[in-house]
Amino acid sequence: MKTFYSLLTTALFTSVLSHSTLKAQTASDAPLPLDPNITKSTLPNGLTYYIRENQKPENRAMFRLVVNAGSLQESESQRGLAHFLEHMAFNGTENFEKQELVNFLERIGMRFGADLNAYTSFDETVYMLEVPMDDEDVLNTALKVLRDWMQGISFDAEEIDKERGVVIEEWRLGRGAQGRLNDKQIPILFHESRYADRLPIGDVDIIKNAPRSEFVDFYQNWYRPNLMAIIAVGDFESDKIEALIKQYFGDLKNPENAPERISHPVPDHEATLFSIETDPELQNTQLQIAYKRAPSPQGTAGAYRASIVEQLYTSMLNQRLGEKVQEANPPYLYGAMGKASMVRNKDVIVQMAVVKEGQYEEGLKALLLEAKRAQRDGFTPSELARIKSNVLRSMEQAYAEREKTNSGAYTGEYTRNFLQQEPIPGIAKELELYQTFVPGITLQEVNQVASNWITPDNRVILFSAPE
DSSP, X not given: OEEOOOOOSHHHHHHHHHTHHHHOOOOOOOBOOOOTTOEEEEOTTSOEEEEEEOOSSTTEEEEEEEESOOGGGXXXXXXXXXXXXXXXXXXXXXXXXXXXXXXXXXXTTOOBTTBOOEEEOSSOEEEEEEEESSOHHHHHHHHHHHHHHHHOBOOOHHHHHHHHHHHHHHXXXXXXXXXXXXXXXXXXXXXXXXXXXXXXXXXXXXXXXXXXXXXXXXXXXXXXXXXXXXXXXXXSOHHHHHHHHHHHHTTOOOOTTXXXXXXXXXXXXXXXXXXXXXXXXXXXXXXXXXXXXXXXXXXXXXXXXXXXXXXXXXXXXXXXXXXHHTSXXXXXXXXXXXXXXXXXXXXXXXXXXXXXXXXXXXXXXXXXXXXXXXXXXXXXXXXXXXXHHHHHHHHHHHHHTGGGOOHHHHHHHHHHHHHHOOOOXXXXXXXXXXXXXXXXXXXXXXXXXXXXXXXXXSEEEEXXXXX
16 A cells, blocks of 8 residues: 655656656647547446447456545544545455455456555545456456445454554655655645645654544445546446446445535745755755646646647756766756646646755756746747657657557546546547647747746745755
8 A cells, every 4th residue: 555645856857857748738729539449438327438449458357446535625633534535445445355355366367466456645536456258257346346345345443453454554654865855845835824734644643543434434435436536447348348337336325415515725925935855865955946826727628739749848948057067067966847646626737846955046046047048038949840840750759659558557547537637538539639730830939938937936945965
């Protein structure tokens, strides 16, 4: 099990940049189509499902149970129970005693601790299964497990007490340098928002003492069909899987008088917020300047084109920042800028540099000056032509290798579509959009991005270094 929440660390930032193409979004309001290779529908009880045939890996199917609820939905007396509940899903259900469930999951190849089989975030909880497709009984058992996770977790009092120590140990292992840094930076990043008080790992006292009734209350309120999705991608026949989804999940009920799922904003602020932290176990000195902003529109051809423009800007700026590292005495060890989804109702632009100890001033100056130079003087026609060529070639390669795409990549896309309405038009349509839009994007459009992104409000500066 893993507690997951997005933080502005080097790992997250690298991930954001690598996925910018898939997040790319012209002047048209025409909605993007759904990839014709996907079966997407909703059962009468509100359960959404996605099905796609895919042969990589062969003879395997990947299932995801996506719950549109996480630590943000906890009450004060439940802080940490969304994540704890995820643990309890593997400690006995209506149709499977604990060891019986564990034995089945291990038999189909789930490796606890090595493979990620579930995670809890601020806004969602996701369970994962990978199933061999050469045994009908295994497939049916896996679907029965998913159904039990949806509305059949036992919450045996003895098992809850046994698991308290496991969750506390997970909390303890997270108390390293990065954990201590998160404790200090997250309240600054999520200034005056509920996110600052609802870290998924929760409150240790509540983890130690919460009664069974609190687990059941959270589970019954939030694990309901109209807040859940089943995703199935693999080497199978779609019609067969769709029939099984209707069979296993069609009769699930939503609770009466269920609480409304509320979106919690991250408030804007005019002043620049600062976090300057040191820790003896940190391995490097890092500077981050985050500019929070409303999420960009998604789902239309116009939004897609706008995101391509942003992608071209970040690619050119990061190329310039990368060239600095090749200098004889570089001002930083690594420098980059990019855009990410901070949480569902907030995007963030991040300028980041990893610097040598004691050279934070040089690194910060170089980072800001390069962005300012791009904003003031813009990029050159040759830079834009080169980046356009690169992104088109990258998309063409992705299309050429589409048959090699692992099922896990699709389950991730469909999870984001369900939770964040990320468009999923498919690689063929995306290539068509790139080939249509990229040639017509002007240097003036790209140069304008910096002025839209770098603003004095909603700015947070994070500095961390070895003590």
